[in-house]
Amino acid sequence: MTKKYSRFTTTHKVRPDDIDMFNHVHNSIYLDYVLAARYEQMELYYGMSMEKFMEMGYGWVVQSVQINYKRPLGLGHLFAVETGIESINNKGCRVTFIITNLKNNKLSTDGWFDFIMIDLKNGRGVAVNQEMIDLYSI
Template identity: 25%
Template sequence: MLNKTQIKVRGYHLDLFQHVNNARYLEFIEEGRWAFFDEFFERDDWMQEDFVWPVVNININFKSEANFGDLLEVQTHYTKIGNRSITMKQTIVKLPDNDIVVEADVTYVCFSKAAKSAIPFPDDIRQKVEQSIASLE
């Protein structure tokens, strides 16, 4: 599954150099992840479960700048699942030409609030993630 979320660059996204500030891209990819989860999970009850999804690593490569008024698209999909961790690829492109602005790999873990530690993914979620990865290959 590939989720596509559009964001229009606003004035408050800009820095002194009049292009999108690097910290804003973290917010953009986070918005992309939440939109992905809205589509991936059928209901919001996954937020009520014992487990949560803390981000443990983000690797981000800035390829080109975005400016006021640009229409960006955050493309989000799973790329790898381990026993307790999962990695997403997120790419921000500038529309309509699909010029790559940012590429990021985001890793997070399945974390038990009760146990206060990372736990293996529940089987139903693991299967759904594996199907999502396979659908893009």
């Protein structure tokens, strides 16, 4: 049986510096939106801020990412970033995401990130321990 993990949603608004020369959000900014949402969600929902995680000597780094662009976001659009852990393995986790334009409730982008847990002292990957699995298994 595959374990189910909780999903969380964070709402943001497109800012002027997010816009590219084609008058919509630059493709790289969507990745920033997901990372900002995860940063906020770690503290609000998992009870483990990134700062606390780092104090423990750990960090999360991106190993790979897949993003599918469906519809652009524009200046001033409110949008929701829904994220959740899809799976946890011995070295990290896969986090999936959906970004929805709240103006029309349509999908803007979706995809996933593969994160590796590292030891901040040496920058090398470390095994995800049971404490971390329990923490993120909500």
